Amino acid sequence: MFDRYNKVQKAVLETTLSLIIEKELQATSMSLIAKKSGISTGSIYHYFDSKETIINELYKAIVLFNGEYVLQNVYTDEPLRTRLERAWENMIRLSLEYPKGFQFIEQYSFSPYIHDESKRQAYEGGWCGPLKQLYQEAVEQGLFIPMDPFSMVQMHYGSFVYVIKAHLNREVAITDDLIRQLLQVTWNSVSADKQ
Amino acid sequence: MFDRYNKVQKAVLETTLSLIIEKELQATSMSLIAKKSGISTGSIYHYFDSKETIINELYKAIVLFNGEYVLQNVYTDEPLRTRLERAWENMIRLSLEYPKGFQFIEQYSFSPYIHDESKRQAYEGGWCGPLKQLYQEAVEQGLFIPMDPFSMVQMHYGSFVYVIKAHLNREVAITDDLIRQLLQVTWNSVSADKQ
C-alpha cells in the first residue's frame, strides 16, 4: 500500500492509518503515533513537515492504491458489461480486503483537513475518471439509459459503500451470493433493455 | 430542528452545527462556539456536561428530525410503490433543504465520537427501521426481488447520499428531472418484473 515510501515513512503511515480508524483524528496524537510506530517524534518530523502532511500523504497514497486495484482487468477486450461488473466487484473486494483504507477514505474524502490539492492529485490517479469514461461508452452504445455518467458512477459507488459500511458494522454479512445480487441490481438499475 | 430545546441550547446547537460543517470537529473549539453563539462558556456548561454531550445531542436531534421528515405522507392508503417513492423523494428533498444536518450525519454516523447509546436512541426514532418494514412488505408482495430488505435500504440510501454529496460539491446539479430519474433507477434496481 505504501511501496513508494521508505521504511520509516511506511511505518508512520501504517500506524497513523490504524490509529485514526480505531480512534479518530483528534485522538491520534503525534506522541501516540511515535510510540506505536517505534519512531521518535524527532524522526517523524525529519520525514514529514507536519501532522497535516502525514494525513494528506496517507490520503493520496490510499486513493492511488485503490485506483489501481479497482481498475484491475478492466481494460481488456471483453464485453463492456463484463468489464463494468469486474470494476464493481473490484470495489467490493477492495473494501473487504483493505477495510482500513476504505474507512479512511470514506471518513476524510469530504473533510476540510484534506487539502484541495490532495483531492485533485487523488482524482488524477483514482478510479473515478476512468470509470466515468466506461459509463459514457455504455450510454453511447445504448447499453445504459441516457443519464449523466458521473451521477451514475456516484450512485453505484454510494450503494456499494453503504452495504459495505453495514457489513463493517456487522449489520449485514457480505457473501458471494450477496455480491452476485449487488452486481445484478447495479446492472438492472440503469440497463436500457429493462425499461 | 431543535424545537424541544430552550433558547440557549438551541443557539449552541445551531452554532455548533454550522461551525462543524464549515470547519471540523477539532477546529470547533468551545471558545469559538461561545463567541459565535453569543453565549459564554460558563453558560454553555450550565446546560451541557461537555463538548461530547453537545455533539451527541446534536446527532440525536438531527436524526430524529430527519426521521420525521422522511416518513412524511408515507403511511397512507396509497399503493406501496407510491409510498416508497415518496420516502425516497423525501430523503432527497431533506438533504437539499437541510444540507448541514445531512452533512453532519454523513460525517459522524460512523465516528467513535458518537456514543453507541446515541446511535441506539437515534435508530429508534430514525427512518431506517420503518423503511425496512416497507421493503419487507414489498418483497413479500412480490414487488421486489427476494433480497435482504436491510441491504436494500442501505443500498438505496447510499446511492442517494453519493449523488447528493456530488451536488453539494458542485459536481452534479440536482434538478427535478434528475430526481425523477433517480426514483426510476431506484425502483428498477430491485423491481421484480424487470428480471
Place this chain on the structure above:
DNA sequence: TAAAATGGAATGAACGTTCGATTTATGAAA
C-alpha cells in the same frame, strides 16, 4: 570526518473545563 538520521526532553500555544463573582428571575410576604 562530514553529513544524515535519530531520540526525547523542552517549549509555547490552545484547548476543555472550572470557579467564584455578578446579574437576573422568581415568588411569597407586607
Place this chain on the structure above:
DNA sequence: TTTCATAAATCGAACGTTCATTCCATTTTA
C-alpha cells in the same frame, strides 16, 4: 404593587492538561 430573599442563570478570567512542533545532543551512515 412593592420589597426582599433565595435561587437560577450568566459571565469570562484562570487552571491544568495536552498537543504539535522544535531543538540539540547523540548515534549511525557514507
